[in-house]
Amino acid sequence: MLYEGRNLADLSGRQQAYWRNRLFGFVFQFYHLMPDFTAVENVAMPSLVGAGVAGWGRQSRQAHRRAAEMLESVGLGQRTRHRPAQLSGGERQRVAIARALMNEPQVLFCDEPTGNLDSDSGAAILDLLRGLQRERGCTLAIVTHDERIAAVGDRVLRLKDGHLVP
Numbered sequence: 001m002l003y004e005g006r007n008l009a010d011l012s013g014r015q016q017a018y019w020r021n022r023l024f025g026f027v028f029q030f031y032h033l034m035p036d037f038t039a040v041e042n043v044a045m046p047s048l049v050g051a052g053v054a055g056w057g058r059q060s061r062q063a064h065r066r067a068a069e070m071l072e073s074v075g076l077g078q079r080t081r082h083r084p085a086q087l088s089g090g091e092r093q094r095v096a097i098a099r100a101l102m103n104e105p106q107v108l109f110c111d112e113p114t115g116n117l118d119s120d121s122g123a124a125i126l127d128l129l130r131g132l133q134r135e136r137g138c139t140l141a142i143v144t145h146d147e148r149i150a151a152v153g154d155r156v157l158r159l160k161d162g163h164l165v166p
Contacts, residue, residue: 003107021046025100025138027129029112031092033084039095040080043067046102063102070098074128090121097128101136108133110142114149126152 001008008016033042044067048059071080074094084092093113100108110129114122126149133140142149150156158165
């Protein structure tokens with residue numbers, strides 16, 4: 001994969017981890033939240049991981065403060081202390097989006113971000129993603145099988161049997 005003229009496959013594992021943590025955000029269909037952590041702890045995790053073991057303690061308070069701000073920005077300011085099991089599917093996806101945005105990525109990759117949601121929650125998540133894209137100026141790449149979701153993209157690429165098709 002080329003990014004800004006660099007072949008990311010040529011980077012060391014440590015360099016790849018840095019790029020993934022700092023430049024890219026990921027939103028998955030199945031949320032991948034840590035069940036024993038609160039919403040704010042889940043959102044803070046990318047920042048703490050990026051700080052490393054030595055910086056974990058120094059960064060913790062600041063990371064949690066920023067995580068609370070991120071949850072506020074996705075409409076979950078009152079749910080910061082709830083664990084994933086206490087949240088609806090749409091709320092879990094909002095936590096996952098806040099986590100993906102924690103390190104202010106240049107590119108936000110979303111894999112079927114509305115796939116596990118009812119149509120109203122899915123529409124709200126899609127509106128949220130587009131609003132955050134405009135507000136933060138990041139690139140938004142969504143993988144979906146849903147033509148209605150694809151239709152809102154500025155550019156749509158289609159794959160068939162692993163190949164781009166016109």
